[in-house]
Amino acid sequence: MEESYELMSRERLAAEYSLQKKRYEDFKGLGLKLNISRGVPAKEQLELSQGMFDVLSASEDYVDCGTDTRSYGLADGLPSAKALFAEVLGVSPKNVIIGGNSSLNMMYDMIIRSMCFGIGGCAPWSAQGKIKWLCVVPGYDRHFAICEQMGMETVAVPMLSGGPDMDLVEELVKDPSVKGIWCVPKYSNPDGTTYSEETVRRFAALKPAAADFRIYWDNAYCIHDLYEDGDVLANIHELAEKQGNPNLVIEFMSTSKISFPGAGVACMAMGDEDAAYIKKLLAVQTIGPDKINQLRHVRFFKNGDGLKAQMRKHAEIIRPKFEAVLSAFDKEVSGLSFVKWTRPKGGYFISLWVMPGTAKRTVQLADEAGLKLTPAGSTWPGKNEPADSNIRIAPTNPCVEDISRAAELLCISMKLAALEKLLEM
Amino acid sequence: MEESYELMSRERLAAEYSLQKKRYEDFKGLGLKLNISRGVPAKEQLELSQGMFDVLSASEDYVDCGTDTRSYGLADGLPSAKALFAEVLGVSPKNVIIGGNSSLNMMYDMIIRSMCFGIGGCAPWSAQGKIKWLCVVPGYDRHFAICEQMGMETVAVPMLSGGPDMDLVEELVKDPSVKGIWCVPKYSNPDGTTYSEETVRRFAALKPAAADFRIYWDNAYCIHDLYEDGDVLANIHELAEKQGNPNLVIEFMSTSKISFPGAGVACMAMGDEDAAYIKKLLAVQTIGPDKINQLRHVRFFKNGDGLKAQMRKHAEIIRPKFEAVLSAFDKEVSGLSFVKWTRPKGGYFISLWVMPGTAKRTVQLADEAGLKLTPAGSTWPGKNEPADSNIRIAPTNPCVEDISRAAELLCISMKLAALEKLLEM
Numbered sequence: 001m002e003e004s005y006e007l008m009s010r011e012r013l014a015a016e017y018s019l020q021k022k023r024y025e026d027f028k029g030l031g032l033k034l035n036i037s038r039g040v041p042a043k044e045q046l047e048l049s050q051g052m053f054d055v056l057s058a059s060e061d062y063v064d065c066g067t068d069t070r071s072y073g074l075a076d077g078l079p080s081a082k083a084l085f086a087e088v089l090g091v092s093p094k095n096v097i098i099g100g101n102s103s104l105n106m107m108y109d110m111i112i113r114s115m116c117f118g119i120g121g122c123a124p125w126s127a128q129g130k131i132k133w134l135c136v137v138p139g140y141d142r143h144f145a146i147c148e149q150m151g152m153e154t155v156a157v158p159m160l161s162g163g164p165d166m167d168l169v170e171e172l173v174k175d176p177s178v179k180g181i182w183c184v185p186k187y188s189n190p191d192g193t194t195y196s197e198e199t200v201r202r203f204a205a206l207k208p209a210a211a212d213f214r215i216y217w218d219n220a221y222c223i224h225d226l227y228e229d230g231d232v233l234a235n236i237h238e239l240a241e242k243q244g245n246p247n248l249v250i251e252f253m254s255t256s257k258i259s260f261p262g263a264g265v266a267c268m269a270m271g272d273e274d275a276a277y278i279k280k281l282l283a284v285q286t287i288g289p290d291k292i293n294q295l296r297h298v299r300f301f302k303n304g305d306g307l308k309a310q311m312r313k314h315a316e317i318i319r320p321k322f323e324a325v326l327s328a329f330d331k332e333v334s335g336l337s338f339v340k341w342t343r344p345k346g347g348y349f350i351s352l353w354v355m356p357g358t359a360k361r362t363v364q365l366a367d368e369a370g371l372k373l374t375p376a377g378s379t380w381p382g383k384n385e386p387a388d389s390n391i392r393i394a395p396t397n398p399c400v401e402d403i404s405r406a407a408e409l410l411c412i413s414m415k416l417a418a419l420e421k422l423l424e425m
Numbered sequence: 426m427e428e429s430y431e432l433m434s435r436e437r438l439a440a441e442y443s444l445q446k447k448r449y450e451d452f453k454g455l456g457l458k459l460n461i462s463r464g465v466p467a468k469e470q471l472e473l474s475q476g477m478f479d480v481l482s483a484s485e486d487y488v489d490c491g492t493d494t495r496s497y498g499l500a501d502g503l504p505s506a507k508a509l510f511a512e513v514l515g516v517s518p519k520n521v522i523i524g525g526n527s528s529l530n531m532m533y534d535m536i537i538r539s540m541c542f543g544i545g546g547c548a549p550w551s552a553q554g555k556i557k558w559l560c561v562v563p564g565y566d567r568h569f570a571i572c573e574q575m576g577m578e579t580v581a582v583p584m585l586s587g588g589p590d591m592d593l594v595e596e597l598v599k600d601p602s603v604k605g606i607w608c609v610p611k612y613s614n615p616d617g618t619t620y621s622e623e624t625v626r627r628f629a630a631l632k633p634a635a636a637d638f639r640i641y642w643d644n645a646y647c648i649h650d651l652y653e654d655g656d657v658l659a660n661i662h663e664l665a666e667k668q669g670n671p672n673l674v675i676e677f678m679s680t681s682k683i684s685f686p687g688a689g690v691a692c693m694a695m696g697d698e699d700a701a702y703i704k705k706l707l708a709v710q711t712i713g714p715d716k717i718n719q720l721r722h723v724r725f726f727k728n729g730d731g732l733k734a735q736m737r738k739h740a741e742i743i744r745p746k747f748e749a750v751l752s753a754f755d756k757e758v759s760g761l762s763f764v765k766w767t768r769p770k771g772g773y774f775i776s777l778w779v780m781p782g783t784a785k786r787t788v789q790l791a792d793e794a795g796l797k798l799t800p801a802g803s804t805w806p807g808k809n810e811p812a813d814s815n816i817r818i819a820p821t822n823p824c825v826e827d828i829s830r831a832a833e834l835l836c837i838s839m840k841l842a843a844l845e846k847l848l849e850m
Contacts, residue, residue, distance in 0.1 A: 006648045038497070046495045059472060070685040072463070100525045105711035112537055116551070126541070128550050143710070149542075149709045231676060232822040256712070260495040284570045286530035287681070290715060292688040330829070 004337040005355075005415075005422055020412050023371060025410050032370030035421030039189070039348035040258055040397040044317050048310060049259040062292060069295045070147035075288030076279050077267070080298045085267045087304040088222060089251055090235045095269050096138035097278060103254035103266035108146055108170060109249060110268070113281055114179070114212065119249060119274065125179060129293040131242045134172055134181035136164045138390045139190040139350060143182040143218070147381065153354030154381035158183070159191055173208035174289060180214050186233040187221035190351040190379055190392035192344020206248065214257040214274075217251040221347040221395030223311050224257060224317045230346050237269065247271035255297060257348065258310060265297050268277040321395040321403045325350055328407030331414075339414065341393075350393040351379075352410075358390045358417035365413040371406050429762040430780075430840075430847055433705035445837050452834050457795030465684055468809060469742050473583040473735060474684040480724040486716065501704050502692070503724045510692045512729040513647060514676055515660045517598040520694050522632030522703060524716040528679035528691035532641060533571055535675060535693070539604070539637065540575060544699065545672060547637035559597055559606035561589045563776060563804030563815045565614040567644070567690060572806065579753060579806035581604070584613065587621030589626070598633035607637050611658040612646035615776040615804055615817035617769020619656035623649045629664030631673065639699075642676040645694070646772040648736050651744045655771050655792065662694065662765040663748055666766030672696035680722060682736060690722050713755045746820040746828045748768040750775055758839075766838065776804075777835075783842035784813045790838035796831050 005013060023134050042231040056062055056360040062069050065079045072096065078099025086093040099106040118124040125131050133147045137156045147154050155172060157164045164183070170176055182204070185195040195203075204213055217236060225231070240248045255264035272276070282288075285288045326343060329352075334340045338355040361378035366373050393410070394405050419425075426718050430438060448739040481487055501734025511518040543549045550556050556570045562581045570578050580597060582589045588652040589608070597603055608628070610620040620628075628640055642661060650656070665673045672695065680689035686806045695703070707713075726732045751768060754777075756765045763780040779787050784801035791798050799817040818835070820828050844850075 040497055043484075043493070046487075046493065047448045052482060053478075054479065056478065059468075061472075068468070068471065068687075070687055072465055072681075072686045101715045102711045102713070108710045112541065115541060116537065145709045149706065191471060256497075260717065262493075262713065263715045281574065284567070284574045285533045286527045288527070288687065290526045290688045290718065292685065293715065293718070363675050 003416055006337065010423070013419055013422055017416070017423060020415045020419065021345070023418055024365070024412050027412065028369045031275070032405065032409070033373040033396055034370060034409075036394050036398065036406050037372045037374045039257070039394045041261060041314075042317060042399070045396070046260060048313050049300065052259060052296045052300040055296055057294070059231055060082050062295065063294050064298070067291070069291035072287055074291060075282050075286060077289070077291050078294045079292050079377070080299070081265065081267070081294035082297050084301065084303065084307075085253065086269070087300065088307060089219065089237075089253065089269050090091065091237050091251075091269045095237075095266050095272065095275055097275065097282070098199050098289060098294055099266040099268065100185060101254070101256070101262070101264050101266060101293070103218070103220065103252040103256070103268070104142055105253055106266050107143075107218065107375055109148060110278075111150060113278065116212075117281060118212065118300065120212040122210070123178070123213070123257045128177070129179060130218070132175065132178045134178060135167060136188070137379045137381070138190050138385070138392070140183060140184060140218070141374075141378040141383065144381040146325060156259075158196060158380060159188065162196030163193065164195075166199055166202040167361050170202065170206065170366055171212060171391070173206055173210075173296070176209040179206065179210055179212060180216055182216050182218065184218050185218060186219060186231060187224055187344055187347025189220070189347065190347060190349040190390075192342045192347045192351065197234045200234035200236050201239055204236050204238070204245060204248070205243045206245070215249045217249050219251050219253045220257070221354060223308055224314070225346040226315050226322060227345050250274065257314070258307060259297060259300075294409070318396045320400050322350065323397075324400050324403045325393060325395050326405045328404060330410055332408065332411035336418070338418065343351055348396055350395065352391045353389050354391060354394055354414040355418040355421060356387045356389045358414065358421050359391050361417040361420065362410070362414045363391060365416055366410055369409055371409050371413075373410070429760055430843055431762065432677055435848070438844055438847055442841070442848060445840045445844065446546070449790070449837050449841055450834055452837065453794045454763075455795070457830065457834070458836070459795060459823055459825065459827055459830050461819050461828070462797045462799045464682070464819045466739070467742060467824070468823050470739055470821070471579060471685060473738050474623070474725065477537055477573075477725040479685060480721055481717070487720065489720050489723070492597040492716070496718035498747060499716060500707050500711060502714070502717045503716050503723070506690065506692075506719035509723050509728065509732075510678065510724065510837060511694070512677075514644065514662075514678065514694050514731060515675075516662050516694045519699055520662075522663065522700065522707070523695050523714060523719055524691040524693065526681070526687070526689050526691060526718070527677070528643070528645065528677040529567055529680070531691050532568075532643065532677055535641070536571060536605075538703065544635060544639065544702070545637040547635070549638070553602070555602060557600065557603045559594065559603060560806045561613070562806070563615050563810070563817070564607060564642070564798075566803040566808065569806040573784060584616055584618060585616070586708065588618065590626030591624055592701050593633065595627065598631055598635075598638060601634040602646060603633065604635055605641055606707075607641050607643065609643050611644060611656060612649060612772025613770055614645070614772065615815075617767045617772045617774060617776065620656055623660045623661040625661050626664055629661050629670060629673070629843040630668045631670070638673075639667060640674045642674050644676055644678045645682070647678050648733055649739070650736060651740050651747060651774070652769040652770050672699045675699065682739070683732060684722060684725075686847070690719050692717060694842045743821045745802060745825050746823075747775065749825050749828045750820050750832045752820060753829060753836055757833065757836035761840070763843065773819060773821055775820065776814045778814050779839040780814060780843040780846060781812045781814045783839065783846055784810065784816050786842040787835070787839045788816060790841055794834055794838070796834050797834070798837075800812065
């Protein structure tokens, strides 16, 4: 365990800088091309679902629940697909709407609907003047990008150890112009935090001033455990129902990281009234999403247990990659008091906090030596983290050997960036 | 050839009524359950594309243009899919954006984009007060339903023999609140009319007052010929480009009636500026549509010739159904001067005009005897055809024998409805 940089003399810092600089230049010489910027499954993970393409063969196979999935109909999804996802989400199939392959697109459409036509019987958001959206930080850049495209004012809510700062959330929703909040409640992006039962209870009991306030519960990593003793997330729908808030939550999930990122199935779950309203709008919007792909998923995974068995296979592949990053951090930077990182039990990311004011420089140094990271700041709305400290690490795509090298290079980069700052270079 | 009803004495009308009423009751006794209400391909047509599920097998097969189609990326479509559709539409692949399985959804999204964010550098439509949309009548009910959901004012433009009344269109677009027009330029829904070259030229040369006016060119039946000597539609993109109107047209098509209605591939083609703008918005909206399904289509159809060969097989199946309807009309109602119908060389519909004021009653009579038709009025905005005369016939789904029976029952129903009116019953 090294001494932390803040305690070192200028001389020792300079020596450390030379040492790390030498290591950095050696890395540069390797001409690496590594990328841990996005949560992209590895090729081996894609192979796990290859059998899905063999489950439908004769024409009769394409008929399900009395519907030929190759033809028109069932714009809100195949009943068997609703049943599969309802089991995973702990809701009734009647509250599930199946979409295409992108849950992001379902979130976007949901916001667009609220902008153009309103939700909960209220006026369209576009007719309500400036509206605000709560963004848990650090968070998912694509969530924030939607707010920005819609011209919303984003309000940052800090992530604490058991979830978002609920005191702040409860205060902020007293403002009727606050219309929603982005939550990734299990294995959050990027922290890997799972909201505590207390947090979920407080969400379910929220009394927002706006009747058209909705919690966007992006449960992207709902069954994405890395370990057998994964985190457990309370069922927000049941809790909200008990609190007399049946339409408060809209939950989203997809199989992008269960089957195929480019050809999975997405869905959402919400209260009865919202579901009826959305189905009515959907009937005009589309002839309905690809039902053959829904049926492939149903036949291949069968039920919740089938999905969970698949996730254990994913975990076998990606757990060593998470551990390679953590092991490099433990070895290289555990002595640096200003560095911290998360140890998620699931999901797709590790969240790293480098010396404040050096995240951008760390990412730049890594990039110049052949390692692409998520741009620093991306975990904040407007891609602007005031402290310039957080970096999201997505270790799933490269092989373990490359992940180890990437993690080492990242450690060197964050050290160099810190040393440059301390040495006022 | 019978004498037309208007020339008959009341006595002869009464006799004719008894005769048709007897036939009608006989039909009723059969307990039929026929449906020619929507343009749904027959099961035999679905089988034509079954081979599509065998073109991808080993994991390497899923890689195309250097991209693993199973993973993320290429939100605006696979380059090979763009090339395939570009060939069919006669545009450059760079002007093609691939969507999910529903071209209707792409049209809807395009209108939503214009409502929320504007198009052509103009203010969002939602901020421009009441906007108007031109609807060629008779036309497609799902087009009109979008206008209605958006709260637009619809303006009916009559269909003439070579396409919409262009004198009227040219006049109407002088109004800057007119933002678009729905066109099904080839084998129009429901008339089966293909716009003449003169009509397409006049569309391409339009000088709308609104810079954000767009022609929504829904080329749903672009290669859907019933006969070898199909209609030819002029290339509106080339003509518009020559007229200095490169962003005037947004064209849509899908393989819903080429491969699978529930699992095809949709696309759109537009000018460079609109394409760049839409791609920017798309990057926030979605992770991109299902690329595996795009690749299946590319590998199965290969090129434009492959698509056209497929359409000849479709024609073999559905041509006899169209002819069964036409033959029943020729036999049963050609002597009735107030009845007319189209003889399309492609597409999915026959348009029927019964005695004014009797379309609703005709549909009701048919329904009560077991034949479901598209609700009368559906071919007009607001489902309200002032003359109550037009009925859309969609003969593709049932077998030829059932289509013959359906057509006979329809003839009896329209006769009874006319006789009831003439006899003031």
